[in-house]
Amino acid sequence: MWALLALIAFCGFVALGTWQVHRLHWKHDLIARVTQRIHAPAVPAPGRSQWAGINEHDDAYRRVMLHGVFLNQDETFVQATTALGPGFWVLTPLRRDDGSYVLVNRGFVSPAHRDPATRGALAPQGEVTVTGLLRVTEPGGAFLRKNNSANDRWFSRDVQAIADKLGLSPIAPYFVDQQASAGASAVNPMQPPSVWPVPGLTVVHFRDSHLSYAITWYILALMVAAASFYVVRIELRQRRRRADHQAGRKP
Known part of the structure; x- marks a missing residue:
C-alpha cells in the first residue's frame, strides 16, 4: 500500500514541477512581450470598431x-499607493x-491635493493629445475591498x-495611464512635487x-524516490536475514 502512495506522490510532484516549468516559459514570454510594448513607438488608441x-x-x-x-x-x-505614499489615481474622461x-489616468495625487485648486497648475483645457500605456479594465475592486459607486x-x-456613475457612453473597455512628459524629473519621495497629479508612476512588475x-516540487519528488529506495533496501535486507536465519535452522 505504501508503495502505491509513494508512486502517486512521486508522479504528482513531478507533474507539479513540470507545470511550473511551463508557467516559467509563459511568464518569461509575457515579460518579453510587455517590455517590447512599453518601449515601442506609440500607436493610435483602439477605436470603437476594435473594442x-x-x-x-x-x-x-x-x-x-x-x-x-x-x-x-x-x-x-x-485609491492607490505609490512611491509618493498613499493617495489616489485621478481618472478623467477624455471625449x-x-x-x-x-x-485617462492622469496620475497620482496625495490626499491633500484632491482639490484641483491645490495642485499647482490648471487642468488641461481644450483639445489635447495624450500618450500613455493601455490598461485593461479592472472590474469589481481590490482584494477584500469592493468598489462602492x-x-x-x-x-x-x-x-x-465609473462610466455608469458618470453617465458616459459609449466608453472604451480600457483606460490609459498617461506617461510623464519628456524631460520630467524622477520622482523623489523626499521632495514632494510642485504640480499634481503626477503621471508616469505605473509599476510594471x-x-x-x-x-x-x-x-521545490522536483526536490520533493526526489525525496519520495530516495525514501522509497531506502525503505525497499531495508525491506530486502530484512527478508534476506530472515531467509538466512531460516536456512540456518534447518537440519
Whole structure:
C-alpha cells in the first residue's frame, strides 16, 4: 500500500514541477512581450470598431496616443499607493472626436491635493493629445475591498462602473495611464512635487517565482524516490536475514 502512495506522490510532484516549468516559459514570454510594448513607438488608441477584441494578453501595456477633450469636472479618484505614499489615481474622461470616451489616468495625487485648486497648475483645457500605456479594465475592486459607486469609493479602475456613475457612453473597455512628459524629473519621495497629479508612476512588475517552485516540487519528488529506495533496501535486507536465519535452522 505504501508503495502505491509513494508512486502517486512521486508522479504528482513531478507533474507539479513540470507545470511550473511551463508557467516559467509563459511568464518569461509575457515579460518579453510587455517590455517590447512599453518601449515601442506609440500607436493610435483602439477605436470603437476594435473594442470587442481588446484583451489582457494582446493589448495590456501597449503604448498608445489619443486625441480629444478632457471632461475635468468628472474626475474619479481611485485609491492607490505609490512611491509618493498613499493617495489616489485621478481618472478623467477624455471625449474623442467621434464622440466616444476613454478614461485617462492622469496620475497620482496625495490626499491633500484632491482639490484641483491645490495642485499647482490648471487642468488641461481644450483639445489635447495624450500618450500613455493601455490598461485593461479592472472590474469589481481590490482584494477584500469592493468598489462602492453609490458612495464614490473606488479601489480599482473599473471602467464600466465609473462610466455608469458618470453617465458616459459609449466608453472604451480600457483606460490609459498617461506617461510623464519628456524631460520630467524622477520622482523623489523626499521632495514632494510642485504640480499634481503626477503621471508616469505605473509599476510594471510580474512576480516570477516559478523556477523556485519547480525546483521545490522536483526536490520533493526526489525525496519520495530516495525514501522509497531506502525503505525497499531495508525491506530486502530484512527478508534476506530472515531467509538466512531460516536456512540456518534447518537440519
